[in-house]
Amino acid sequence: MKRVHKIEHFMNLFGAPKKELPSEDLYFKFKFDNEKLTEYKGNCSSIKLSHKKERVIELCTRVLKYLKTTYAISNYENSDYDVCMILNYWTYNRLNEIYGSKDTSSIYRAFAQIQNIWNDYNDDELKDAPYTKCKPYFDIYKEQDWEKRKELCEYCLDYKTAYTLAGNGKDNYCQKYYKYFEKKVDLYKHFEKYCSTSDNSNCPTFYYKCLEDHPKNFLGKLSCYQEMQKQKEDAAAAQQQAESADGEPHSGLPTGEGSPDSSSLMGVSPRIAKQAGDVFLGVIVTSMTSGALYKFTPLGNMLRNRFGWNNNNMRNFNGGDIRLYDYSAEPFNPYPGEEHYIGYHPA
Structure with missing residues (x-):
């Protein structure tokens, strides 16, 4: 028991909460009190497991010690709590800590072997005990809410x-x-x-x-x-x-879709971001429209003729000779000194 107090004192130094409630104190002792555990090791030596066998054997000795000491002196018949059921859940909980909750096959196998030893211990070592024996509860593994x-x-x-x-x-x-x-x-x-x-x-x-x-x-x-x-x-x-x-409503996120958009992450409100996007889109549309008017309409042709910019041989947009360029169908222009134009066929 001295070792338990030393462990508890050491944990308290590092900020671990004190064991104020009976279940906290009892479980702490169940988990860490090693006094006289060797007395029960022979009963648990029959455990056969492929991995973490020694830790399961240790748990088995703690279960048997609990049966002979804590449970034996408890006034279970007149109490509001069930110390036998607590032992079952604590044993299953420790196996989840040892193997991890996802390794259910190892947990079931270890729990079944401990329960068999538990039953044998009741029948052999505690057969003359003057109190109702604590029996293993086999159905814990079926309980989704254990x-x-x-x-x-x-x-x-x-x-x-x-x-x-x-x-x-x-x-x-x-x-x-x-x-x-x-x-x-x-x-x-x-x-x-x-x-x-x-x-x-x-x-x-x-x-x-x-x-x-x-x-x-x-x-x-x-x-x-x-x-x-x-x-x-x-x-x-x-x-x-x-x-x-x-x-x-506050959902912890700036948008209602469950994740923040880029404008919110940059500190810009969604309304301002939308306005800026509309302006930018308008500039693009205007630029594209102006370019199309300049390149492919009579108005654009007149402007090019007026200012001497019509050097692409594309004339008489609504009639006359419109020549295909000799490299329009080539994969690349073999005359790097010349400008490249896209051929156009009037409808």
Whole structure:
């Protein structure tokens, strides 16, 4: 246990939050307390895995130690929380940390082997225990929301301590745990869709253990309730005012299409950018029109004759001889000293 305290002290020095809630403290010990783990290594030596075998064996020893110590001394029958189910979710969670959540095949294989050893340990080592044994829960892998179920288990263990801490007068503790309970309200909403209907087959069994301790029941009792409500109202009013000033909701992006356009990135408003684009387009159209009038109309021909610019042999636009140039069909002009013209056939 001394090693656990040293690790916790070291982590606190580097800014890691203190373990204030029971589930945080218990999980920290489950993960880092190495005291007497070797006593259980023989039970876990049968694990056969292609990679990360030693880490899974270590996890297996921690599970067996939890069964013999933490679970054995818990008053599980009279508590609001299920320490057995917490162990199942913590074991599955550790395997996700070891292998990564995407390596599901390795997680399933390791979890199945730990559960077999778990059952054998109950039957052999704990067969004379005077309490109901904690059994492995095999169906976690089927649950798409297993992390939320783990969180609900932890809330049922933590809510009393959280409420006490919120009222102890420390700086910002009330605000901190107001947000904690507010977040758990959303967690309960997630499970209401499974547990509030006649078909509650997907409802966690431990949901009803702390149903009366719904987080919304604590929010109004906190001393900072009015303050936090006012903060929410002020934030909503500021957001609405900002949206009204801009004429459109703030989405975090300058345009409604989900990504910023180039004019917005350069600090130019879309309206000014559009006006500039219209002007530029007008200049291009005007230039093209003027060029066409000058080159291909009688007016242009008259201007060229008037100022002596008609040196391309293109004359009598509406009649007369219009010659094709001797290189008009060639791939290139073999006479680099001469100008290149495009032949024209009147309709």
